[in-house]
Amino acid sequence: MNEYKIIRRPLITEKSTINKENNNQLAFEVAPRANKVEIRRAIESIFNVRVLKVRTIQVIGKKKRVGRIIGKRRNWKKAIVTLGPGERIEFFEGA
Numbered sequence: 001m002n003e004y005k006i007i008r009r010p011l012i013t014e015k016s017t018i019n020k021e022n023n024n025q026l027a028f029e030v031a032p033r034a035n036k037v038e039i040r041r042a043i044e045s046i047f048n049v050r051v052l053k054v055r056t057i058q059v060i061g062k063k064k065r066v067g068r069i070i071g072k073r074r075n076w077k078k079a080i081v082t083l084g085p086g087e088r089i090e091f092f093e094g095a
Contacts, residue, residue: 003042050084
């Protein structure tokens with residue numbers, strides 16, 4: 001698999017920002033079929049950092065309703081990546 005197909009996007013939320021500052025952990029949305037080894041290699045090759053640990057979570061899509069119509073958001077996979085000491089990835093430096 002291509003590295004850019006494995007790593008879909010970074011997750012920039014309040015919780016992920018706190019984890020980034022305190023624990024040097026980053027959160028990414030990844031391809032549902034990607035495993036931890038593929039995610040580690042993709043992060044290391046794209047961002048040129050050393051990854052210590054990768055944790056993955058299957059996020060189940062919520063059921064949503066508009067009037068009588070019931071729908072469902074899509075399921076997706078989240079990866080929480082712990083970087084080595086001194087390693088950094090800056091997404092929005094100037095923002």
